[in-house]
Amino acid sequence: xxxxxxxxxxxxxxxxxxxxxxxxxxxxxxxxxxxxxxxxxxxxxxxxxxxxxxxxxxxxxxxxxxxxxxxxxxxxxxxxxxxxxxxxxxxxxxxxxxxxxxxxxxxxxxxxxxxxxxxxxxxxxxxxxxxxxxxxxxxxxxxxxxxxxxxxxxxxxxxxxxxxxxxxxxxxxxxxxxxxxxxxxxxxxxxxxxxxxxxxxxxxxxxxxxxxxxxxxxxxxxxxxxxxxxxxxxxxxxxxxxxxxxxxxx
Amino acid sequence: xxxxxxxxxxxxxxxxxxxxxxxxxxxxxxxxxxxxxxxxxxxxxxxxxxxxxxxxxxxxxxxxxxxxxxxxxxxxxxxxxxxxxxxxxxxxxxxxxxxxxxxxxxxxxxxxxxxxxxxxxxxxxxxxxxxxxxxxxxxxxxxxxxxxxxxxxxxxxxxxxxxxxxxxxxxxxxxxxxxxxxxxxxxxxxxxxxxxxxxxxxxxxxxxxxxxxxxxxxxxxxxxxxxxxxxxxxxxxxxxxxxxxxxxxxxxxxxxxxxxxxxxxxxxxxxxx
Numbered sequence: 440x441x442x443x444x445x446x447x448x449x450x451x452x453x454x455x456x457x458x459x460x461x462x463x464x465x466x467x468x469x470x471x472x473x474x475x476x477x478x479x480x481x482x483x484x485x486x487x488x489x490x491x492x493x494x495x496x497x498x499x500x501x502x503x504x505x506x507x508x509x510x511x512x513x514x515x516x517x518x519x520x521x522x523x524x525x526x527x528x529x530x531x532x533x534x535x536x537x538x539x540x541x542x543x544x545x546x547x548x549x550x551x552x553x554x555x556x557x558x559x560x561x562x563x564x565x566x567x568x569x570x571x572x573x574x575x576x577x578x579x580x581x582x583x584x585x586x587x588x589x590x591x592x593x594x595x596x597x598x599x600x601x602x603x604x605x606x607x608x609x610x611x612x613x614x615x616x617x618x619x620x621x622x623x624x625x626x627x628x629x630x631x632x633x634x635x636x637x638x639x640x641x642x643x644x645x646x647x648x649x650x651x652x653x654x655x656x657x658x659x660x661x662x663x664x665x666x667x668x669x670x671x672x673x674x675x676x677x678x679x680x681x682x683x684x685x686x687x688x689x
Numbered sequence: 690x691x692x693x694x695x696x697x698x699x700x701x702x703x704x705x706x707x708x709x710x711x712x713x714x715x716x717x718x719x720x721x722x723x724x725x726x727x728x729x730x731x732x733x734x735x736x737x738x739x740x741x742x743x744x745x746x747x748x749x750x751x752x753x754x755x756x757x758x759x760x761x762x763x764x765x766x767x768x769x770x771x772x773x774x775x776x777x778x779x780x781x782x783x784x785x786x787x788x789x790x791x792x793x794x795x796x797x798x799x800x801x802x803x804x805x806x807x808x809x810x811x812x813x814x815x816x817x818x819x820x821x822x823x824x825x826x827x828x829x830x831x832x833x834x835x836x837x838x839x840x841x842x843x844x845x846x847x848x849x850x851x852x853x854x855x856x857x858x859x860x861x862x863x864x865x866x867x868x869x870x871x872x873x874x875x876x877x878x879x880x881x882x883x884x885x886x887x888x889x890x891x892x893x894x895x896x897x898x899x900x901x902x903x904x905x906x907x908x909x910x911x912x913x914x915x916x917x918x919x920x921x922x923x924x925x926x927x928x929x930x931x932x933x934x935x936x937x938x939x940x941x942x943x944x945x946x947x948x949x950x951x952x953x954x955x956x957x958x959x960x961x962x
Contacts, residue, residue: 444858473776510856536856547725547849548906557846561857566839593904609853 442565444531460524461485462617462648463509468518470504478504479672482518486650486665488616491643493659494652496669502652503539505669506619509650510536522617532561535610537620540602545595551605552590555581558612576612584608584638600631607638618642620651636662696929701816705935708818709921711826712879713891713939714914715833717899719872720892721910722837724900726848728779731768731869732889734787736876738764739885740794743810747801753810754825757880761873764790769866813884813936815925822881829878833871844868845906883936891917894943901950916946 464485470478479501486492494502507513509520511527511534522530535558559573581587584604589597597605603623610618624632636658639649643664651663659666660680668676696702723729742760746753764786771782809817837844847854847861854861876888883891899913924939 445860512852512855531856531858534856536852538850538852542852543850544725544848547845548900548904548909549845549849550905553845553905554849557842557850557853560842560846560859565843568842613857 441567444561444564460488461521462488462490462523463650464519464521465505465509466519468505468508468520469516470501470508470513471516477516477672478513479508479669480517482669482672482674484667484674484677486648488648489643489646490665491639491649491663492651492665492667493663494650494667494669495654495656495659496675498654500669501672502669503621504672506536506621506650506652509617510534510619512536532613533615534617534619535613535615537606537610537618537623539622539625540599540606541625543594543602543606545597545602547594549594550591551581551586551594551597552577554594554605555586555590555608555612558609561613580608580611583611598631599627600634603627603631603635604638607635607642611642616647618647618649620649620653622652622654624653624655633658692930696926701818702925702929704818704820704823705815705925706922707823708815708826708882709925709939710918711823711830712875712882713895713917713921715830715875716879716888716892717895717913717917718837718910719833719868719875720894720896721899721906721913722844722848722868723872724893724896725906726865726868728783729889729893729897731783732872732876732892734768734783735761735764735869735873736880736885736888737787737794738790739810739877739880741790741797743885744794744797744801748797754877754880757810758874758877760790760794761877762870765866765869765873769862769869773862809884810880811885812934813880813882813887815882815935815939816928818881826878829874833875836867836871840864840867883939887936887940890940890943894940894947895920898943898947898950901947901954916943920946 466483468482469480472478482501482505494505496502504513508515509527511531520527522534527534555577556569556573559569559576563569563573578587581590584607586601586604586608589601594602594605607618623635627635632655639651639662643649663680666676666678666680667674668678697706720729720732723732739757739760742756742758742763743753744756745760746756768779768782768786771777771786772779777785843854843859844864847859847864851861872892876892879888879891882888895913895917896909898916899909902912903909920942921939924935924942927933927938927942928935
């Protein structure tokens, strides 16, 4: 890569972490919006590699803000963040932020192939275009996610479940190992939601870490390892769903 | 065949053709990016924002195009700054800056006693394009298309999925500003073709027609460029045959293309329903 995107460093500092280092560690996160209003404050938790963490809470409790702060979309007013033991600015390629589906312009004249290829951009940087190897990677992931028949479709012509799988596919093509998913089950029928949860199980088995903001509490214990419940911008409960007793505070 | 060849005998027609060959596809390609970001009206706002610059250039005895460029680029920067730092959003910023610049233009124009020099900027005068104009248009086209080619993938991603673009280190706001600046350059370099009043139509109408026809950005840009060029050439012919204003004729042919495609799609969709 000749001209990397802002913030990414090619020093080799952001190598894959050891299993004993937290995939992501957040300590005392505060985010304030215009006017000094705290959206979240004092949020601390860490996730292990391969863990599936559900970030729950009512609308407006700060779930999406936490994800955006981890992804670097909103500035942290206070607090420390480490991704695999490193500064997040050098690890952008390892973090994939999957915004709510409504934040993508699905009417944009772009095929599924184009959308998936954009997952390679972080490795290409400015001025470089995707090559044969990038396309090969896209074809492999599309096959894995059963998206191959739709590659030449305009993205708005995909179903809700296919669109969500496409966003996950892009994260895999990016080779991200920390996936931040903001309400991925919104507007999905029960069948697509189940399919998505099974996909998450598979990703976790591959060693990818998932932090999912959701208000669907039905399948938490089956498909997630931890639940961090938020209330009024703070962590209210941190539950280990594999052992039904509250986990120790961070 | 004389009716087809005769119009090109004159040097001014050849220059007009070259000017449109440079400007029409350029405006149309940039128009695709602007239209897809749902800020199509900005073309009109930027073109009209050139007026105070033009009026100031007349008063100070400077090149009108230089004045127009300063006015348009200044407006683009001001719109971006007000939209980013204020609470009124981009459409509010657009309207405030656009109407303020227009008022300033009218105010300054009041002090310009002769409107003779301004007519070709306001209404376009494609048949009086000079060789110097062509060189400037060529430079503008080279710069704009170069930037568009270099940053095309980022511009598309930032328009379709700004959150993801930002998460990988692309700054969507800066890209948007860069787009507005090159759009300003293209509009100003094309002012002498169809004028302040209609230059944005040269960008937006072919892009809107192409949008109805395809599902990929590259195809959309290619079709928009083709449509802009075809309406320009046909407009030049019509203006030569029937002695009508070239700029308005070119835009009217572009409109006819749009409504033909729109009506065809409407009929086709009803037929399939």
